[in-house]
Amino acid sequence: MRTMTIQITQRQSNVLAFIRARIERDGQSPTLEEIGEALGIDSVSAVLKHVRSLEAKGRLTLEPHRARGIRLVREPDPMDADTLELPLIGRIAAGEPLFSEVRVDRRLRVSRALFRLRPDYLVKVVGDSMRGEGIFDGDLVAVHATPVARHGQVVAARVGGDRFTIKRLYWKGDMVRLLPNSPGFRPIDVDPTEDFAIEGLFAGLLRGS
Amino acid sequence: MRTMTIQITQRQSNVLAFIRARIERDGQSPTLEEIGEALGIDSVSAVLKHVRSLEAKGRLTLEPHRARGIRLVREPDPMDADTLELPLIGRIAAGEPLFSEVRVDRRLRVSRALFRLRPDYLVKVVGDSMRGEGIFDGDLVAVHATPVARHGQVVAARVGGDRFTIKRLYWKGDMVRLLPNSPGFRPIDVDPTEDFAIEGLFAGLLRGS
DNA sequence: CTACTGTATATATATACAGTAG
DNA sequence: CTACTGTATATATATACAGTAG
Numbered sequence A, B: 001m002r003t004m005t006i007q008i009t010q011r012q013s014n015v016l017a018f019i020r021a022r023i024e025r026d027g028q029s030p031t032l033e034e035i036g037e038a039l040g041i042d043s044v045s046a047v048l049k050h051v052r053s054l055e056a057k058g059r060l061t062l063e064p065h066r067a068r069g070i071r072l073v074r075e076p077d078p079m080d081a082d083t084l085e086l087p088l089i090g091r092i093a094a095g096e097p098l099f100s101e102v103r104v105d106r107r108l109r110v111s112r113a114l115f116r117l118r119p120d121y122l123v124k125v126v127g128d129s130m131r132g133e134g135i136f137d138g139d140l141v142a143v144h145a146t147p148v149a150r151h152g153q154v155v156a157a158r159v160g161g162d163r164f165t166i167k168r169l170y171w172k173g174d175m176v177r178l179l180p181n182s183p184g185f186r187p188i189d190v191d192p193t194e195d196f197a198i199e200g201l202f203a204g205l206l207r208g209s
Numbered sequence C, D: 001c002t003a004c005t006g007t008a009t010a011t012a013t014a015t016a017c018a019g020t021a022g
Helices: A010-026 A032-039 A044-056 A078-082 B010-026 B032-039 B044-056 B078-082
Strands: A060-062 A070-072 A083-089 A104-111 A121-124 A140-145 A154-159 A164-172 A175-179 A188-190 A196-208 B060-062 B070-072 B083-089 B104-111 B121-124 B140-145 B154-159 B164-172 B175-179 B188-190 B196-208
Touching: A010 A032, A010 A044, A010 A070, A032 A044, A044 A060, A154 A175, A164 A188, A164 A196, B010 B032, B010 B044, B010 B070, B032 B044, B044 B060, B154 B175, B164 B188, B164 B196
Parallel strands: A083 A121, B083 B121
Antiparallel strands: A060 A070, A083 A104, A104 B104, A121 A140, A140 A196, A154 A164, A154 A196, A164 A175, A175 A188, A196 B196, B060 B070, B083 B104, B121 B140, B140 B196, B154 B164, B154 B196, B164 B175, B175 B188
16 A cells, blocks of 8 residues: 655645645635735636645645635644643642542643653642652652552552652552651551552652742 | 723623634634524524624624634734743753754753743753752753852853853852752862853753653 | 646625514 | 524635646
């Protein structure tokens, strides 16, 4: 099967470029006459032939009989694909669902490319228990939402329905130990009777001024 | 002078919402008939009156006699206004200009709202001399480009035409001291004969997984 | 085939005008 | 004023058709 893009002529390329520019500028495609005017073609029929050729070659489509009905074949928007819009989750009181809309303080955009793990939301760090990992009070931690975590990973977890905590996870048999990394902070040992949930993995960090 | 937005009626609001949705979906505004169809109005004249009212109230404009000629008054795109596209500056060899295009490794997007100081570019941190400030090897530091820095601020600077360094700045008379914050790293004292430049202020930090 | 000219026409669609109703 | 109906018409514009030229 040939999927190679069919070659367009120089003239067709100019026509396509003009259409692109006008859609960009006006939000509406030009008429055949306007295209002709721009390229010095006095006959709309000649323009129509170019446009039809471009259609046959898959570069655009024509809405039949519709004025200014040229549509560019949409290339996937690089902005949309690349840029994440992450909700910043506010304080979470006991038992409250994580993604209730009232808890989204605001949304921040950031390039997908920054992260290895795809982040799903941000949480604001409270306290300095993870300074040794470069996670400081006030930082926004990007969390990849998953309940699965391996020994030694930095996780976002909730203990006893309480608010979020960012800690390094250690399994000790069926016990869980959450390890801070800062002088004066002690490990949290979670016994099996306690309410405990891993919300996700540390995926990155954002810090403002 | 009144700049208050003139109140629109419920019906007009519905019309406007539909136009907005169609432009969003199709990239072209609907015809009067299509609007009528959607809102259960059998007469295009009635629709035209609504559209004219919206025009009088400054919510849209009409390209006269043009098919699908309704144009929304463009509100400044929140995406454009809010989202920065920061160049990530690569290694800088001696004497090389900071913004030569070859030195831009890639661009990352991030919300303006994250930062207090507007960042102009990103630099990748090499080494752990600023661990105590939560700036780790491999982090991307956002820099607000300015040659002016006050005593005690974290700056991006270049010493002896060499590569970037992120340090806390201290003035000692006309001497400059660049202070790391990590065990085993010593202050850099810059004497007045040395080539030295403050490139900008620490504006924030991005870290991937 | 590509690249045009020039004419005639069908179609989509805005727009004006005369009403009705609350 | 707002919110419609219903008709007639002007306008913008795509499209078909018959050519010419390299």
